[in-house]
Amino acid sequence: MxxxxxxxxxxxxxxxxxxxxxxxxxxxxxxxxxxxxxxxxxxxxxxxxxxSENACSDGWFRFEDHCYFNNFTGSKWNDAQSVCNQHGAYLVEINSKYENLWLDRELTNGFYCGVSMWHLFTHERNRWIGATDIVTEGQFLWSFSTTKLDFHNWRNGEPNNRRKEEYCAVIMKDGQWNDLKCFCNQGFICEKNLF
Structure with missing residues (x-):
């Protein structure tokens, strides 16, 4: 042992x-x-x-020096952000293709410690992330750090601000991003520093 x-x-x-x-x-x-x-x-x-004593809290997943929580509850983007804040976290800010790949593999595809959980949560596979262009259309920023996106993984033709109502971003089951109406109910991913 x-x-x-x-x-x-x-x-x-x-x-x-x-x-x-x-x-x-x-x-x-x-x-x-x-x-x-x-x-x-x-x-x-x-x-x-x-x-491990250097691990994230129960239910949170570790990647590098950050902890992530995959919330399956359908919430509006602002409500999701509030829930993350209540846990000392923020809607995930994806800063590299490696982080995006990890989130896609470990969280958005419904795995929990390597065990598929989609049989329990089949209602929604999109997850809110912290990217929004609600301040200036077409200029996506991370809501917590208020920085421009250094990395993005938009689906072909996105973001498109369909019907001039889509200001908040999701990561989808395939790891690509899409902009949606902020008042849609989606799952979400919270992120916080490990140390």
Whole structure:
């Protein structure tokens, strides 16, 4: 077990560990398991769960030095931003193709610690992100840092401000972005610094 935990401490992407004593099998996880998702009889089958001290909070996922929370609840963009703020976070600001790829693979495709969760949340696959052009049409800024987008991954033909009503951005299931009406109900991704 000590070896397994020390491997997790050395790996910046590791947040928790599942260790099986009888088989001495170790699984490094990139997130913390929420208690209700831990199979109740894991310890009876020889599995022990341990969380890293340098990990994100329960339900939050770590990528580099940031923690992310995938909220499946449909919310308007402003409401989503408020929920993130209540948790000391902000709507995600995607600053690189690597971060976008990670979000697409780990969050928007409905995986939770490598387990598909879309059978539980099939109602919506778009997620609000922090990009908006509500101040000046066509000039998207990150709502938290108020900086211009250094990176973007707009779907072909987007952003298009369809019917002159689309000012808020989502990341879609394929990792591409789209602008939508801010009052539509979408899931959302919160981000905060790990340290």
């Amino acid at each position: 000590d070896y397994c935990v020390s491997e997790c401490v050395r790996d910046p992407k590791c947040s928790s560990v599942l260790y099986n004593s009888p088989s001495q099998l170790c699984k490094l996880l990139r997130c913390l398991l929420i208690p209700e998702y831990i199979i109740p009889d894991t310890s009876e089958n020889g599995w022990d769960y341990h969380a």
